[in-house]
Amino acid sequence: MIKLDRVTKYFNTKNGRKYLLKDVSIEIPDGNIGILGRNGAGKSTLMRMLGGIEFPNSGKIISEHSFSWPLGLGGGFVGNMSGRANVKFVCNLYGKNKKETLDIIKFVKEFSELGDYFEMPIKTYSSGMKGRLGFGLSLAFDFDYMIIDETLSVGDAKFRKKAKDALRKKIESCNVILVSHDMKTLEEMCHTGLLVHNGELKFFDDIKDGIEVYKEINK
């Protein structure tokens, strides 16, 4: 369960405060959650808050679970180090021993299909390649919640299919919080939905209801 306790989050803009969440209290039951909302409604910020790298201006987010880092498009890599070195770094961060690290490196190398690029600096990667590396890396760890921000749409058609299959297998053992503008993906991966709109959070037991409301807003 993820509990939001009177959470307020705003950004200061030239025209005063823009509220993304305004005094929101909600309990979200465990499950695969799809996050809906228009561009700029605060979906990514909400994900970052759940991942613990952005903080509400007031209120608390309480959860017992472990969250992955927000999987976006290639954030969190060091440009002038190779893919291998970056993977090693993350393993070190999570305190993996030598053998586990080697296993993870092998897995990520195979999964991401980067080939020789795996030994090249990240700055030579295209954004699709970065996304592939990041996605492969996150699969190697077992979090309670995977936070995924649009990553499923990176790469070519073949990799997208592979990523989806891998994620489908993964969510048998963990939960996922997914931001996507692709309603088909959301419907397929998630059971419950969360709509961010006008500083409010609305929870839907069934993602389909959420999608209906979202389409209504978008009209």
Place this chain on the structure above:
Amino acid sequence: MKIEKRKPLFVFISVIRALFLREFEMRLTQGKSGFIWTFLEPFLQVFIFVYMRVVIKEHTGAVSLYNYAVFMTSGFVFFNIFRRVLRSSMGAFSANRGLFNYKQVKPIDTIISRVLVEVFLISCVAVIFLLIGFFTGVDNLIPKDILMVFLSIVWFIIFSFSIGLLMGVGNFFYMSIGKFMNVLSFILLIFSAVFFSLSSIPPPAQEILLYNPLVHFMEMVHGFYINELDDRYVDYIYMLYWTVMPLFMGLWLYVRLEKRIISQ
């Protein structure tokens, strides 16, 4: 490979370890000869400067009581701890911004690991100089009081860390602090008794220079290193103020601004 709840200290240690290895590997793999330059750059910086000064000193025919090369080298290597720690802590937050994506990486960890990298590099340079001195048979190479020299170094590292943390936090929000400190650290190099002993300048000048805490640190390490010198000018309480106050100010500012540094 389940993610378990780890003890905070264990998390901290693995983060520092990961950042240290990363920082070090990044330097080693920089360019084709990164490995050599990582060690050669700090070495040459000291070597060329010291060599020039020693040659000039010999040409002017000035006689000093102690071995000037040892005095200069020990002083400049020591001073470089401060210079390098300050420089690299000021850039730590902005250079590692991408890593705050991982929530266990706190900004202060990046400073701590950078300090460790710099200290490690300087230690290597110091060992190289000691080896050169040893094989060329330099007199008075061994410190008068090895333990106190070590203690001075430890204190100086803590002092450099406090200033570095304070300036690092400041520099993140006001870029001009970094620019100002770069100029200042060059001026400090001249006025910090690195190249001369305080006993060799007139008393009125001594009094002014002693407002600079770095002078106290330099006098302390020279006093314990060189046989003919002592720590008569050193005011330990003054040094303590300069260590504790920036440290607590830096930590206080850091704690207040940590969240803003992470999410910017």
